[in-house]
Amino acid sequence: MEFDRCIGPQLSENNGTNTTKSFYLPRQNPLDMISSHNKYDDSCSPSYSFSDIEKEGLYKAIFSRRDVRSHFIADKDLPSDVLFRILNAAHHAPSVGFSQPWNFILIKNKSIRIQVKESFLKEYRKSISLLEENDDNKQRKEKYMSLKLEGIMESALNICVTYDHTRFGPFVLGRTSIAETGVYSVCCAIQNLWLAARAEGIGVGWVSILSNEDLRKILAVPNHIRPIAYLCLGYVNEFSDKPDLENAGWLPRLEVSKVICYDQWGSNDPSGSELRYKPQMNTIL
Numbered sequence: 001m002e003f004d005r006c007i008g009p010q011l012s013e014n015n016g017t018n019t020t021k022s023f024y025l026p027r028q029n030p031l032d033m034i035s036s037h038n039k040y041d042d043s044c045s046p047s048y049s050f051s052d053i054e055k056e057g058l059y060k061a062i063f064s065r066r067d068v069r070s071h072f073i074a075d076k077d078l079p080s081d082v083l084f085r086i087l088n089a090a091h092h093a094p095s096v097g098f099s100q101p102w103n104f105i106l107i108k109n110k111s112i113r114i115q116v117k118e119s120f121l122k123e124y125r126k127s128i129s130l131l132e133e134n135d136d137n138k139q140r141k142e143k144y145m146s147l148k149l150e151g152i153m154e155s156a157l158n159i160c161v162t163y164d165h166t167r168f169g170p171f172v173l174g175r176t177s178i179a180e181t182g183v184y185s186v187c188c189a190i191q192n193l194w195l196a197a198r199a200e201g202i203g204v205g206w207v208s209i210l211s212n213e214d215l216r217k218i219l220a221v222p223n224h225i226r227p228i229a230y231l232c233l234g235y236v237n238e239f240s241d242k243p244d245l246e247n248a249g250w251l252p253r254l255e256v257s258k259v260i261c262y263d264q265w266g267s268n269d270p271s272g273s274e275l276r277y278k279p280q281m282n283t284i285l
């Protein structure tokens, strides 16, 4: 793969001050970033399926991805080439009408993060009072209060992912009936980012206990732009094998068969043969 040497502003470790540094961007199609030896592997079927090793990598990223709020390694920054790969993966998500309506605000500055943390604390207190109103189970409240629900200050980098409904608009192909498809597109980008980060050994935590109004003010987001996700990223010293909320006994994972129906809502498979998992690969599945 060929790289272009670029010179431009880079976020420094020094709390978000911009410095000018050189960095490298891949010149060719991002597909070239995938090792080429498997592309024409004999084990690939002619139907363009991935080789077993490639499939294993993909499923490993999916099943071992976690929402991470703790275990961040202090003072370990994300190298700019790794960050570029993760953001470029996000940028290659599907989007309604190819509108690519996302932006990524990269936040290293500590004083900005302190303000975001204050917004979290305010909204967190509100969430506790909502829990008290709707649920008189004292143990549930105690459990909720024992959960770590953000890693705003401890993570190496925060990213606010936003939605711009005006991009390539007002007519956006495919968004004419369901307006939310723009936001769905941004969520697709976030999932790409999350999986790419996992493949790079970087944890991501999504913090939604925040006020969008506060985010707008703190991050100087214009009125027509909507914050969709506030993410905390960093190298971690562990990825749990199950969601933290499952480990804490907050909620269990539903069986996949319980969320599938056939032809119409709630109906079983008319042929009587349910979808079954057939172990094929030696994966973590």
Ligand SMILES: Cc1cc2nc3c(=O)[nH]c(=O)nc-3n(C[C@H](O)[C@H](O)[C@H](O)COP(=O)(O)O)c2cc1C
Residues within 6 Å of the ligand: 065, 066, 067, 068, 069, 148, 149, 150, 206, 207, 208, 209, 242, 243, 244, 245, 246
């Ligand atoms: C839209 C969205 C918002 C979320 N907000 C929070 C949050 O504010 N705090 C938190 O601790 N986790 C948050 N999460 C993470 C979920 O709790 C987590 O994805 C879920 O428990 C499953 O765990 P896993 O991601 O490790 O598989 C959020 C996830 C999504 C998709």
